[in-house]
Amino acid sequence: YDNITQEFMATVIREYCIQLCVWAPMPDHAQETLLLNASWARGCQVTTVNLACTPQLVKLVTIWGSQICGQLKMKLWPLVEAVYGFYSSQSKSAIKKNCTLAEELKEGMNFAFKVRLYCHIQCSFLKVLLIQKIVNMMWFTNKHDNGIAFPEHFKPFPHPALALVLTAIECCIDEWATSTQMDITFTIQEYRNVFESHLNCLREFEDATKEFRVLPGICKKMYE
Template structure:
């Protein structure tokens, strides 16, 4: 497949490629974003090396295109990592700014993830049911019926634990900007917040395993997805109508005709059978 000539000494751009390859790159970037959200927001070099081949192959298969993955395309896709993480922070509801006077209390023992925070850990209620969590889920992945949470239900139903950990790490970043009482911009970088993300992920896995006999976290994540989908205005999955008559239904019609070939002759002479009336 012929390419538009690329500038070898400049940063690769999607516009450098032919329209069809640009389309494949767009799909691959979409799939890459899902990896960041749902698998690991701070991927290792090994993760990226594995993912890039996966998303490119899936994108090519989806669009039925064969094209070699080169270094420039790889750079275009992997450069989306920090941008994707940054979106999680920028889409956070402004409620964090309103809580700036309580920043230290919010940080204490992950108080912000509770529905009813308290300085005494034994009196806190509603772990992982804080209102800010649903607000963030809605804003980041369910802003409208075309958002990623709606378009990729297999990835977001229920909300994956790495996605929650990313939300919590971004919330901490926002809280940290107000920790002194005066706003100080802090970049949401891997250097500073990968360990925060991993700590939240460990806590989530620990709670999931500790309460697995009740599936508490699973139910929370399912509710987050269902509420987010409702917020987006998208039709509930359970109420989706099949787009076409199913193959089974068509086969049943054929079997019916084979059993009674006279069916299609009813009414040929203007007569309507009793069954048709």
């Protein structure tokens, strides 16, 4: 592609990635089309180039839904293993321990709670350090990352992006729930329902604690 097309597509892709994280990280076809159209229009506005929306160029944009999921999963995998205490081994005792741990973490979204040491009591929903760490790694590592470059979209941290993080953590945990640790591809098709469940959970949590503005406070702190 020529330089003008490359500049235009870079603008559209970046806008599309932002819109995905802010509104629909695991979009259905209708959502994908809306985000694409909005991003394309933004590209035309920013670059003053009116480029035809061809199927080939569309694929270069929409593939980023899968790319974001893949990047998030890749960054998360070693953190999940270390933070939650999974152990890579072929011994029967280790396999059993990993399976049991995976079940316990998934039950009632235990993986999203900070636990008080020594008494194993759940407290502080969404305060587990893993969540903040992966948010920083994915969106706030340097000044060129979308979270820092576009505070108008990421301050406070958007609920859909947070739900995506929770979904990716669950995907990593799922890999330890079988007899041996196995790779599970973090795809929109396989995990959209899980994502929607986590997003609904966040909405319910926000509604239940709206008097104290707990979730807005958490998301604001994630940006800071």
